[in-house]
Amino acid sequence: MKKLLFIFNPQAGKGQIKTKLMQILDIMVKESYEVTIYPTQGKEDARRLAEGRAADFDLIVCSGGDGTLDETVGGLMRCGQRVPLGYIPAGSTNDFANSLKIPRDMIKAAQIAVSGRKFACDVGAFNDKSFIYVAAFGIFTSVSYQTRQEWKNILGHAAYFLEGVKSLPEITSYYMRVEYNDIVIEDEFIYGMVTNSNSVGGFKNMTGKNILLDDGKFEVTLIRCPKNFAELNEILASLTNLIDDTDLIYSGKSDHVAILSEEEIPWTLDGEFGGKVREVDIKNQHKALEIMVKKR
Numbered sequence: 001m002k003k004l005l006f007i008f009n010p011q012a013g014k015g016q017i018k019t020k021l022m023q024i025l026d027i028m029v030k031e032s033y034e035v036t037i038y039p040t041q042g043k044e045d046a047r048r049l050a051e052g053r054a055a056d057f058d059l060i061v062c063s064g065g066d067g068t069l070d071e072t073v074g075g076l077m078r079c080g081q082r083v084p085l086g087y088i089p090a091g092s093t094n095d096f097a098n099s100l101k102i103p104r105d106m107i108k109a110a111q112i113a114v115s116g117r118k119f120a121c122d123v124g125a126f127n128d129k130s131f132i133y134v135a136a137f138g139i140f141t142s143v144s145y146q147t148r149q150e151w152k153n154i155l156g157h158a159a160y161f162l163e164g165v166k167s168l169p170e171i172t173s174y175y176m177r178v179e180y181n182d183i184v185i186e187d188e189f190i191y192g193m194v195t196n197s198n199s200v201g202g203f204k205n206m207t208g209k210n211i212l213l214d215d216g217k218f219e220v221t222l223i224r225c226p227k228n229f230a231e232l233n234e235i236l237a238s239l240t241n242l243i244d245d246t247d248l249i250y251s252g253k254s255d256h257v258a259i260l261s262e263e264e265i266p267w268t269l270d271g272e273f274g275g276k277v278r279e280v281d282i283k284n285q286h287k288a289l290e291i292m293v294k295k296r
Contacts, residue, residue, distance in 0.1 A: 004033035004114070005057040007049055007072060009040045009064030013090040017063055017106065024063075024088065024110040031114040033059065040068065050075025054083045059292075061113045063088035063106070066095060070132055070270035073289060077123060077130045084290040086113025096133040096270075099198040099213060100293050117295050120287035121213040122196055127281055131269040132289075135282060138191035138223070139171055173225035176261040180220055180254035191223040194257055194282050216286040220257055222250040255284040 006028065008017055017024070028035045036057070040046050046062060050072045054060055060083055062072040069087055076083060088109040089097040100119070103109050124131040171190050178185045178192075196218055198211055211219060224247075226232040231248055238246040257280075264276040 001034045002032055002058045003056065004028055004035045004059045004061060005049070005053055006035055006037045007040065007046050007060065007062045007068070008037070008088075009046070009068045009090065012064040012068060017088075017090050020106045020110075023107055027107070027110045028061070028114050033114065040064070044071060046071035047075040047078075051078045054079040055081040057083060059084055059086060059114070061086035061088065061110075063090050065090060066133075066270045067272045069096060070130075070272060073123060073132045074130045076289065077285070082290065084118050084292060086110075086116070086292040088113055095197050099133070099211075100291065102293065112294050113292050115295075116292040118290040119214070119293040120290050122216060122218075123285045123288040124194065124196065124218065125281075125283040125285055126267070126269055126274065127277065127279075129269060129274060130285075131274070133197035133270060134193055134195045135267060135269050135274065135280075136191070136193035136195075137265050137267045138174065138189065171225070174261050174263070174265050176259055176265075178222060178250075179258040180256060181252060183252075185222070185250060187222075188225040189222050190225045191221075192259075193221050195219045195221070196284075214287055216255050216284055217253040218255065218257070218282070218284055220250070220252050220254055224248045224250075255286070257282040 006025075010017060025035060025037070038049055040049075046064070046068050050060060050062075052075075054076055060072065060076065062068055062085065068090075072085065076085060087097060087100075087102060088106050089102060089104060090106065094104065097104075097109075100121075102112060124133075124135060126135050173188045173190050175188045176186070178187075196211075196213055223235060226235055226248065234246050235248050238249055259280040259282075261278050264278050266276045267274040267280070
């Protein structure tokens with residue numbers, strides 16, 4: 001009999017899995033899986049479990065928000081075994097699930113997790129850690145997860161930016177050297193992100209155009225520090241697609257990004273704190289993860 005390890009965060013999405021759990025388990029068993037279930041008890045639980053137990057199973061399924069997904073993928077990257085992953089989103093943002101067109105309906109997502117098709121997608125290496133869809137620093141790294149979804153829906157990423165610049169004089173900027181695609185940039189930045197997703201923090205179209213999750217490339221976005229409100233308006237106009245181009249935002253695609261800063265900078269990986277570092281080496285691990293998606 002096939003073996004399945006089901007890791008879920010019982011607190012994610014206001015505990016919505018509690019009313020769906022029996023239906024989800026029934027779907028798994030009907031697909032001829034012997035199911036081992038594990039409700040996470042705290043931070044890093046999913047990572048430890050995936051790393052230590054993945055090799056014993058034919059399929060891993062995780063349910064929770066982006067943090068649970070990030071931990072599970074991180075564990076799979078360390079375990080040394082290529083075990084496919086099913087994902088049942090239960091958080092408030094679920095950026096990566098949206099990019100993969102995994103439905104928010106937990107029952108439908110569970111069916112895809114056990115009977116869909118395998119899709120090999122890229123995974124990010126961030127020094128000795130991993131991320132599934134975004135590594136970011138600067139002004140917006142907490143804003144995206146604090147802004148209410150209603151405002152995101154109404155105002156789009158203008159709300160994202162406006163929330164971050166409410167206190168412009170207090171914005172922290174970082175002087176850094178960035179290398180990608182044989183380009184070297186030395187400048188002062190208020191925000192930067194390396195992404196493999198159609199949305200970040202629930203905001204669509206923030207990460208560029210023609211995004212593919214399996215092309216071996218990340219989207220790179222760096223926003224320079226505005227010197228005045230005119231430059232601030234220019235950045236805002238660019239982010240809201242009112243203007244096509246601005247010298248205040250660097251963007252491109254790359255499989256490798258190296259960053260050196262004068263001070264330790266706090267980063268977020270998939271919306272979770274990723275540590276404070278001066279040197280960052282980000283590499284695209286091409287098609288490193290097999291994740292279950294809807295059949296064509």
